[in-house]
Each structure stands twice: as C-alpha cells, then as structure tokens.
Amino acid sequence: MEFLLVLFDDSREVRVGDVFVGKTNVILELEAGIHRVALGPPHDFSPLDQRVRLVNTAAMDPCCISFHRLPPAAIPHSPGSPR
C-alpha cells in the first residue's frame, strides 16, 4: 500500500471519483498507481481535483498534496442555488 496526505485548512472528506477514501490532514492508505483525488462538498476549494501517482511512499514519508480554500467571491456558482 502507498500513503497519501491531503492538506486542507479544515477537516474535509477526500474522494477518489465518488468514493470516500478518508479525510484531509490524516495519512491515507491507497493502492499504488494513479488516483484522481478531490474533496467532498462544499465546492469551495481549488483545484477541482488532482491526479496523483502513488509510488515509493512510506507511512512516515507520504505523498503530500494540498487544496486551497477559495475566497467566497471565487466559489463557482452551482446551478439552482441562490446568488
């Protein structure tokens, strides 16, 4: 297994596709290979998703990626929600 750390300024769900794989800011175990990683809602983060290639990680040396919180004005408007 490989290890991934997804950094965000809050505890948030981490997803691969629509599958929950853990939370931000804790070390996650995933299979070796390519994964498309995103966060759970609300969609106030950037980038929308990240493609990571997990190889040669260790529990004490995980692959680290980070998502950044968008300022309110930059949050994309979702269809049907009030402006």
Added chain:
Amino acid sequence: MSRRAGLAALLLCVVAASGCAHYPVNAQLAAPSGKGGYRFPQMVADRPDPADELFVCLSFSGGGTRAAAFSHGALLRLRDIDIGRGGPPRSLLDEVDCIAGISGGAFTAAYYGLFGKAGLDTFYDRFLKRNIQAELALRVANPVNLARLASPYFSRIDLAAELYDETVFEGRTFANLPPRPFVILHATSMANGAPFEFTQAEFDFIGSDLGTFPVARAVAASSAFPFLLSPVSLRSFPPPAGYTVPDDVTDGLEERELNPGRYYWARQHLDLMNPRPKGADDPAAEKWVHLLDGGLSDNIGLRSILRAYDRTSGFVRPRISAGHIKRFVVIAINGRTDPPEPLSRRERSPGLVDVFLKTATVSMETVSFDTIEQALRRQTEREQAQTDIRKCNEALARCGASVMPELAQEIRTCFVHIDFEGLPSPLREELLNYPTTFSLEPEQLKRLGEAARTLLDTSESFQRLLRALRGEPRMGEGIGGPKENCS
C-alpha cells in the same frame, strides 16, 4: 396407434424437449444499479455503524463436501464462542460481516447467508450427509433430462443447479440474501482465468440484475469442476444508459507497470462488458461469460477480501480510512488436502488423463499459497506503518517538536489460517487424504467438524484474538513478551 407411430411421437417429444431446453438466462438491468442491489451496505463517513468496529471476514475454500463440512464445523465453533465480556451473551458468529466461498465452501457460505444460525442445524441433513453425486447421476439418467441434455443450451451443470435450487436453496435468489454477512461466491471466467464474484458490482459490468439470479446457480458455477461439470453461462448485456465505469477501473488502466494487479483487474472487468451499440446501424453483438469452478483462480477465497481491503471501491478500505473499523479479522478455513502422489513413483510419462486432471487442479495450490502470503503481508505492513508513526510521534513529542499527521485510526489486524496440517498425527494424515467429492461417510463428516473446532481452539492467533475480544490480558504481557498479531 401403431408401434411405429408411437416411436415417432416419442422421438418428436424428445426432439421438442431438447429443442426447448435452455438454461435460465440472467436478467438485464433496466437502469444503472447505482448503489443498490446485492453489495455491501453503503457507508456514511460521519455516522459510524457499530457493526463495523469489529469487522470479521471468513473465507471458505473449495474441496467438495469435505470443504463444506469443515467450514460448517468452523461456523458451529464461532457460534459457541461468547465474546460478551460478562454482559449479555454475544456470539463471535454474530460479528461476521463477510464470507467468501469457493466451490464446496460456497455451499456453506450461501446456505448460512440465506438461512442464518437456524440453517446451521439443517445444513447437515439438507446437504452434507447426502450423496449429491449419485442424485445428480440419477437426474442425468432420467429420460426427460437426457432429452434436455441433447440441447446445446442445456448441460449437466444446469441439472446440478436445478438440483441445488430445489433441494438445498429453496429457490432463493440474491434478493433474499440479507446485507450482512455479505456473501461473495466465486467462480472463474473461462475467457481469461479471472475470478468472477457474484455481487451486483460485478454484474454491473455485464449489465445484469443479480437480484433475480438464483443463489443455487451461483453455487453451481463456483463448483463447476472442469471436465466433470460444464460451465455456467451468463449473458453480458450492453450496460444501461447512464452507467459509468468505476473510477478505480479507469485509473487502474492508466498504470500497468506500477500496479499490474490493479491494471489486469481493470482489464478483466472491461473484458466482461458488451459495449453499447453506437447507433441504429450498429446492432448489439451477443456476448456471453462462461464460468468454471472458482478454485481455478482462488481456491481459498481470500482474493476478494484482499481486494475489498486494497481497492478504493472495496467495502473494507473506506471503513478503515473513516476510522470505523477498529479491529479487522480474517479467518481462512482451508480444507485443502495433500494425498500421496503416485505419479512421482512412475518411470513412464503421465498419460493424457493424468495430465488433464493435473492441469485442472495444480494451479489451485499455487494460487492458494500466494494469497495466504499476501494476506499475511498486508497484516504486517499495516501494523508496521502504525508502529512507525506512533514511535516517531512519541520521539518528536519527547523533543517538544510538533508531531506528524497520523492514520485515521490505529486498527488491530488479525489473520487466522487453519488447515489440516495443524492437526495431530494420525488424524492429520487421514484428513489430508479425504477425497474431493460430493459424498462423504457420516464418520468422515463428524471428524471434519471436530477438526475445525480443534484447529480453532489450538490456533495461537485465534486464541490471542479471543483473549483480546474478551478484554483479557495478552499472552506474555507483563513478562516482556513481544506484542503479537491478533492481540
């Protein structure tokens, strides 16, 4: 009516019967199954299910009635073990969340899944004590069935499935199986030798609804021993509109060298699919999946549990990542045998029959040892990762430095593997020589049940697990002994 006319009428009936005989075709999915159908219950990340805390999976190997009786004995033993810690009685069997079954073990797994604890008392009469082979031979000899067998769309395995359906599984389908324990019955795809699991997630790839599929037919596929029985055939329908291939399949295909296991798993699943026609001018081609004995790809049943542990789409991995699982236990009940090998004592080269039989069975042993090693490796890796992080953080804290992120939850892992090798002599030699058939003597059945009980009661790993579950001190604790697995 003259004798000639009578014979002609009989011949006509036989031809009509053979022409009409067709195995039941699996149902097409009208719409994507989404998260429904026979699959492990969905998890809500922020709402832990108490049933997940102690997560127990069992695997029942192949081996005809021998394996069925051995795994039945193990279930009886688990039923009698109380882990209630002095409170209300709580059987270890109640904690079982998933059971993977292969061939003979598939009978026990499916029967327990359908009929629960009450079924443990009826399984002996309903299946174990019967001479299934003789009953099947009688059905084959029935003139009506002989006529049906003349049809190219009906074969011996379909008769076997009917026999199991009528006399063992009471016509139940996968819709009748409760969500826990989740029963994973295995077969092997003839096209590529890949394991095929009877779950809705797998049936999604063939655009089919598992809910209406008879459990007996899945068990028949799982136990369709090459040459003796014919394969079970499933139709692969084009996927319903709106179906999307799971992400770990598409991601898996992008990386072959780094994770060949996931790559070929993804490829094998895409191979099952029958693509949707591109337009009105592109008629859908028919596609079929032919399934043989599950033991050809995994005779222990551990591979599906390992996949549930490894894959992002597996039902174990997200529960560990969410911190819901505190203790993950896998108990492999392996009814393998090791009869004396007469071939090695002959100078002449083995004949065609010997080669056929060996070809059908030799891969089973190799794959089985490999999966046991994989399970042990997963256990060691997880425990090591947890220890590394904990020790590192303890050292950092001692130095006043900020600690590193941790895993969501430290879990305790436990892998227990029992087989006849662990029995004392001469019982070990006796059981290692039991045949792989669907007919055993009552005394043999009794010994197999007792063997399962003895092996669990003398397994160090299993006994460490019981002490931990009952809140008793670990063996060796207080005298400087190392912390061992399952404790």
